Amino acid sequence: MLLVELGFGSESVAVLVAHVTRSNDSERRIQLDSVLDLFASLDPPAILLADLNTAPGDPRIRQFLAESGSVDAITSGGADRAEHRVDWILARGLDCLSADRVESGASDHPLFTARLAWPVVNSRPVDPAQGGADR
Numbered sequence: 001m002l003l004v005e006l007g008f009g010s011e012s013v014a015v016l017v018a019h020v021t022r023s024n025d026s027e028r029r030i031q032l033d034s035v036l037d038l039f040a041s042l043d044p045p046a047i048l049l050a051d052l053n054t055a056p057g058d059p060r061i062r063q064f065l066a067e068s069g070s071v072d073a074i075t076s077g078g079a080d081r082a083e084h085r086v087d088w089i090l091a092r093g094l095d096c097l098s099a100d101r102v103e104s105g106a107s108d109h110p111l112f113t114a115r116l117a118w119p120v121v122n123s124r125p126v127d128p129a130q131g132g133a134d135r
Contacts, residue, residue, distance in 0.1 A: 001035065003042075011118070013094070014046040022053035022086075029060070036064050044069075044093025047116065053086045061088075068092070073114035074099045082112065089114045 002017040016039050020031040032052055039048045048070075054061055056075070065072055073089040074082045077099025086109060089099070099114040 001038070003038070011045075014042045016042065016046065016048045016050070018048070018050040018052070020050065020052045020054065028053055032060060036060070036068075039070070039090065039092075040064070040068050042092070045118070046092045047094065048088060048090040050088045050090075051086055052088050054088075055086065056083060065090075071096055073116060074112045077114050079112055079114075081110075085110065085112065087112050091116055093119070095119050 004015050004017075005012050006015060016035070018031075018035045020035060021028050032054060035048070035050060035052065039046065052061070056062075056072070064070065070090045070092050071094075073091050073096040074085065074087070077096045079099035079101045081101055082099075089112060091114075094116040095118070097115040097117050099112060102111040102113060104111050
């Protein structure tokens with residue numbers, strides 16, 4: 001796992017990057033719980049970029065999304081053919097504008113991208129370069 005905090009003016013966003021094993025189901029579940037627990041502990045805004053080796057129908061993922069206030073950016077952004085994926089982009093405290101599936105050949109499975117934005121407050125986007133004064 002890698003956890004970084006990216007600054008944008010006076011604002012920042014936590015970004016967690018992770019890869020969960022697929023070779024041992026017991027170990028995968030332990031790693032999945034560790035990644036999701038760490039992500040849930042981060043103050044928003046936060047982004048999880050991960051190969052969780054877990055499909056969207058997995059009960060642990062469904063429970064996490066229902067309880068954590070996280071958004072599955074790939075699904076909410078409208079990416080095509082995302083139902084059998086193992087890659088995830090989760091966000092808390094950010095709006096998802098769009099998502100795409102990319103067939104790049106760089107991996108044994110498709111890649112996904114998402115376009116995220118600071119939340120809109122009072123009908124205007126929050127501008128982190130201006131210190132988030134619109135919040």
